[in-house]
Amino acid sequence: MKVFEGTLVSEKIRIGIVAARFNEFITSKLLGGAVDCLKRHGISEEDMEVAWVPGAFEIPLIASKMAGSGKYDAVICLGAVIRGSTTHYDYVCSEVSKGIAQVSLSSGIPVMFGVLTTENIEQAIERAGTKAGNKGFDCAAGAIEMVNLIRGIQA
Numbered sequence: 001m002k003v004f005e006g007t008l009v010s011e012k013i014r015i016g017i018v019a020a021r022f023n024e025f026i027t028s029k030l031l032g033g034a035v036d037c038l039k040r041h042g043i044s045e046e047d048m049e050v051a052w053v054p055g056a057f058e059i060p061l062i063a064s065k066m067a068g069s070g071k072y073d074a075v076i077c078l079g080a081v082i083r084g085s086t087t088h089y090d091y092v093c094s095e096v097s098k099g100i101a102q103v104s105l106s107s108g109i110p111v112m113f114g115v116l117t118t119e120n121i122e123q124a125i126e127r128a129g130t131k132a133g134n135k136g137f138d139c140a141a142g143a144i145e146m147v148n149l150i151r152g153i154q155a
């Protein structure tokens, strides 16, 4: 039985990263986690490119530009949407998640959803390198797995 494995980096993998500046205290930690993971899996910094956007709502557009450029094997999207006192949170979260999923399906390359959607700052801190891990690191690991999985299927 042939089982496709996507965990090892055997060939060059080029990664685009879109990071939101809103809640930069959190998103910078997510970016650090993602870069740490990529380096630990043998991907050099010359094969990573980062684009900063104002907020999570702007991520899908730039993710689409990166995914459609042909320059990257995967795109990692990083953000932190933290609920405020209005319903704005709901609209941002909804459009970002739908947008990122749409970009991945339409481009045919992995576009990873590394956008925290939390009720409060504490929950975001927990997921940006403390007690709940680093979602940026997790997304980078997932990106590598998806690229290798696709390469295996298409081989």
Ligand SMILES: Nc1c(NC[C@H](O)[C@H](O)[C@H](O)CO)[nH]c(=O)[nH]c1=O
Pocket: 020, 022, 023, 054, 055, 056, 057, 058, 079, 080, 081, 082, 083, 092
């Ligand atoms: N409240 C948060 C935002 N809001 C800003 C939007 O993402 C967008 O930049 C603005 O509406 C202009 O289009 N963004 C986050 O990333 N996180 C938040 O908690």
Ligand SMILES: CC(=O)[C@@H](O)COP(=O)(O)O
Pocket: 081, 082, 083, 084, 085, 086, 087, 088, 089, 090, 092
């Ligand atoms: C997620 C948001 O857009 C939110 O932080 C905005 O805060 P508020 O709902 O208090 O305007």
